[in-house]
Amino acid sequence: MAKRAAPGIDTLIARTGLSGKVGFVVADAKTGAVLEAHNPVLKLPPASTTKAITAMYGLKTLGSGYRFVTRVLATGPVQAGIVQGDLVLQGSGDPALDTDQLADLAARLRAAGVRGVSGKFIYDDRALPHLKSIDPGQPEHVGYNPAISGLNLNFNRVHFEWKPASSGWAVTMDARAKRYRPQVQVARMKVVNRQVPIYTYADAKGADQWTVASGALGKGGSRWLPVRRPGEYAAEVFQTLARAQGISLPRAQRAKTAQSGTELARHQSAPLSDILRGMLKYSTNLTAEVVGMSASRRRGGTGASLSASAGQMEDWLKATLGPRHAKFVDHSGLGDGSRISANEMNRALLAAAPDGALKGLMKDVPMRDAKGKVVKGSPIKIKAKTGTLNFVSSLAGYVTTPKGRELTFAIFTADTSKRAQLSRSERERPEGGRSWARRSRGLQAQLVDRWATVYEL
Incomplete structure (x- = not known):
């Protein structure tokens, strides 16, 4: 040749x-x-x-053509807008689910006539095991190393934003997408007067507890941080979005066993x-x-x-x-x-x-x-x-x-x-x-x- x-x-x-x-x-x-x-x-x-x-x-x-499906199930009948039993947010692992899509799911639930639940609000993330990170050897704060579960949201990242304020710093932790940006409590941030380390993380008091060095904040900014409790994160955001639709839900609890029930609403992923x-x-x-x-x-x-x-x-x-x-x-x-x-x-x-x-x-x-x-x-x-x-x-x-x-x-x-x-x-x-x-x-x-x-x- x-x-x-x-x-x-x-x-x-x-x-x-x-x-x-x-x-x-x-x-x-x-x-x-x-x-x-x-x-x-x-x-x-x-x-x-x-x-x-x-x-x-x-x-x-x-x-x-396979599609991941996120469903809302009821363990009992709906009477006068109230689920007589538990309401279940059930994932199948959808890695691309975002807050806007979860908002659409909440709207479908409202269209099905639901306004509340007599029992518990349960999230079922058991389709996949809950793993705290992909690679434990990575730095705690990198967004490309999130947790994994059967219920994921926003690539299991939370948006951290900081701005100068009269009393120090105004900090938000939210689950933003294009249309919605609900704030969350499952991941929390505290600004600490130090230079290094820039970030620390602790799993404490039922939440992801972050601290950030004030010396690293400059004039303001934002970044995505990994979420270590993805199922709880998705459930909290869904509860907030459901409230905006006039649906009252209690604080979510994690399913201990596989859940079943009547499907009230669903979101299908792209192929x-x-x-x-x-x-x-x-x-x-x-x-x-x-x-x-x-x-x-x-x-x-x-x-x-x-x-x-x-x-x-x-x-x-x-x-x-x-x-x-x-x-x-x-x-x-x-x-x-x-x-x-x-x-x-x-x-x-x-x-x-x-x-x-x-x-x-x-x-x-x-x-x-x-x-x-x-x-x-x-x-x-x-x-x-x-x-x-x-x-x-x-x-x-x-x-x-x-x-x-x-x-x-x-x-x-x-x-x-x-x-x-x-x-x-x-x-x-x-x-x-x-x-x-x-x-x-x-x-x-x-x-x-x-x-x-x-x-x-």
């Missing part, structure tokens, strides 16, 4: 000055023939490219294919974990932990797509212990290539030059999933060359030694992390450009 001049692999890697290890494979998407590889069997952390595997797992197990498209675009960790655990439960697993569910995904991967040595500790790639080689990731992408379902869900990744600038009008088309952890960067997916040849590829880079030296508090913005990631992304862009040149036909 004739090849046009392009920098060699060793030259490209050396130019970046990237510490750690590099592994990659590129193959012809139609024949599966490997065109070029470097450390192809070296197992490295996949980071969020794990979500590509999770997407395949969810599609094959649940189906592209799974749409949810996965959003997950692959925005890299939402909660979505990946919920989809993965839901798929494992459909396959008969207990889904008692992320590692157990991820183990089921490993078994499925071995049985259906070929890779036999991948190790996953979760479905999002956030955890430190997941490992896969570029060769095995590429094999999975090749196996998924014929029907095009995964490629169609992946985001368009713009072609960039070695300095990271977008190359406008580039004839090279990339559909891929990115992945980033501290001193870990990955890219895996599909490339269409200027002359229409389809390629699959996986690129993994990692300096696991540097990563292992980070303390928990350093993980949000480690020294040298940004420059390392920039060099890695530059290498990825140069490799894709090389392949589109050398293997254009």
Whole structure:
């Protein structure tokens, strides 16, 4: 095969000055023939490219048209607008449920003629286990590491906003969406006169208790914080939204057993294919974990932990797509212990290539030059999933060359030694992390450009 001049692999890697290890494979998407590889069997952390595997797992197990359903049930009849029994808010794990949709559910309940309940208001989040976080090793306050349950809201994050006030600071904690922003009590914030630590967290007095250092607040601002009590969070917000509809509900209690009753109202999520498209675009960790655990439960697993569910995904991967040595500790790639080689990731992408379902869900990744600038009008088309952890960067997916040849590829880079030296508090913005990631992304862009040149036909 004739090849046009392009920098060699060793030259490209050396130019970046990237510490750690590099592994990659590129193959012809139609024949599966490997065109070029470097450390192809070296197992490295996949980071969020794990979500590509999770997407395949969810599609094959649940189906592209699968929808999560959030329901309101009554354990007794409705008489004169009052439920004679308990009212149950029951989730199935919907990872995309937001406050506006919960408000619409409350409006449907009002349209069904409900104004109150004679018994208890119960929330049932038992469709999935309640896990306090995805990765316990992450800093407490990062919004990408929330809790998981069978009843999730706003990606299990609460909006913290602060403004200067005459007496110090005006602070709000709310469950905002586009139309509604109800304040909540399940997550509380106290401003403390200190410089560090910036945040502290405690599970106390029946709520998420946060403190923030006054020295870090500047002139005001906002950020999303993780919610550790997602079922209770959703139930409190629903109670507030129901009150706005003229429905009086007592404080919610968590279901101790699976609940059943007459359905009074429901909210259906978008089809799974749409949810996965959003997950692959925005890299939402909660979505990946919920989809993965839901798929494992459909396959008969207990889904008692992320590692157990991820183990089921490993078994499925071995049985259906070929890779036999991948190790996953979760479905999002956030955890430190997941490992896969570029060769095995590429094999999975090749196996998924014929029907095009995964490629169609992946985001368009713009072609960039070695300095990271977008190359406008580039004839090279990339559909891929990115992945980033501290001193870990990955890219895996599909490339269409200027002359229409389809390629699959996986690129993994990692300096696991540097990563292992980070303390928990350093993980949000480690020294040298940004420059390392920039060099890695530059290498990825140069490799894709090389392949589109050398293997254009």
